[in-house]
Amino acid sequence: MPADRQNMRYFLQPRVLNFAGIAALVSALACYPRLSLWPNRTVPIWYLEATIFLCSMVLWGFVFAWHTRYTNRPVFVLKLEPRPFIAVTLMGITAAVACHLCLDPSLRAKMPGDYPADLKHWIAFVLFSLALNQLFLIFAPIAWLMRLLQNRWLAIGLTALFGACVLALKIQQLPAPLPPLLLATLLAGRIGMVFLAVSFYLRGGVILTSWWTLLLACRHLLDLTGTH
Numbered sequence: 083m084p085a086d087r088q089n090m091r092y093f094l095q096p097r098v099l100n101f102a103g104i105a106a107l108v109s110a111l112a113c114y115p116r117l118s119l120w121p122n123r124t125v126p127i128w129y130l131e132a133t134i135f136l137c138s139m140v141l142w143g144f145v146f147a148w149h150t151r152y153t154n155r156p157v158f159v160l161k162l163e164p165r166p167f168i169a170v171t172l173m174g175i176t177a178a179v180a181c182h183l184c185l186d187p188s189l190r191a192k193m194p195g196d197y198p199a200d201l202k203h204w205i206a207f208v209l210f211s212l213a214l215n216q217l218f219l220i221f222a223p224i225a226w227l228m229r230l231l232q233n234r235w236l237a238i239g240l241t242a243l244f245g246a247c248v249l250a251l252k253i254q255q256l257p258a259p260l261p262p263l264l265l266a267t268l269l270a271g272r273i274g275m276v277f278l279a280v281s282f283y284l285r286g287g288v289i290l291t292s293w294w295t296l297l298l299a300c301r302h303l304l305d306l307t308g309t310h
Contacts, residue, residue: 095147097146098143098146098147099143101142101146102139102140102142102143102145102146103139105138105139105142105145105146106134106135106136106138106139106141106142107135108213109134109135109138109142109213109214109217110131110132110134110135110138110213112209112210112212112213112214113130113131113134113209113210113213113214114127114131115202115205115206115209115210116206116207116209116210117130117131118206119202119203119206134214138213138214138217141217141218141221141222142217142221142222144221144222144225144226144229145157145217145221145222145225147225148225148226148228148229149221149224149225149228151229152225152228152229152232153228153234153284155284155285155287156287157221157287157288158287158288158289159286159287159288159289159290160289162286162289162290163286166282166285166286166290167286167290167293170282170286170290170293170294170297171293171297173278173294174293174294174297174298175297177275177297177298178297178298178300178301179301181271181298181301182301182304185267185268185271186301186305188264189264189268190305192256192258192260193256197302197305198302198306199306200306201306204299204302204303204306207299207302208295208296208299211295211299212292212295212296215295216279216288216291216292216295219241219244219245219248219276220241220245220276220279220280220283220291221283221288221291223240223241223244224237224238224241224280224283224284227240227241234284238277238280238281238284239277241276241280242272242273242274242276242277242280243273244276245272245273245275245276246269246272246273246276249268249269249272250269253265253268275298278294279291279294279295282294
């Protein structure tokens with residue numbers, strides 16, 4: 083109980099709340115383009131933006147309260163080391179090419195929402211991924227699990243497993259089931275991708291992980307027609 087109260091005090095520190103509020107505002111604004119392009123939106127966009135802001139503030143609160151305390155690494159590393167940056171760049175390009183050649187041809191028709199139709203949708207897709215997907219799948223879970231378990235490798239493994247569970251729930255909503263081999267490949271790939279992303283995050287913070295995400299998203303540019 084004393085440890086729980088101490089962790090709550092960290093979470094409610096004015097510095098943490100201020101940083102979380104600013105980061106949540108940036109996340110909500112970055113999500114606006116994709117929300118505005120949502121064709122079947124059933125609620126006002128202001129409601130979605132407010133929901134994202136409030137949820138993001140809680141998630142960013144996890145990050146700013148517990149990430150540095152339990153990992154001894156800053157959330158934002160402004161001066162990236164050359165070796166990790168080059169390694170992430172080469173791995174990102176390799177992973178993007180592999181996905182483009184091996185997975186995208188089979189998934190494009192089954193999961194069209196994951197494949198932008200033009201440059202405008204691609205920009206909205208990237209901003210949403212950088213602003214919310216990473217926060218929900220990587221930054222907040224690893225901070226919360228590090229606080230809960232205080233074991234880095236177990237926290238990384240459970241964060242990767244959480245990413246696979248989210249993907250499985252998304253696949254369940256598809257109108258037609260995926261072939262078993264493709265499904266297994268997707269889930270294994272998601273676990274591997276999240277594991278790498280968390281490792282990059284613990285080494286180089288938000289900026290290095292965002293670079294990895296951007297490299298993966300750039301593969302979609304190969305399929306765009308150039309229309310706006």
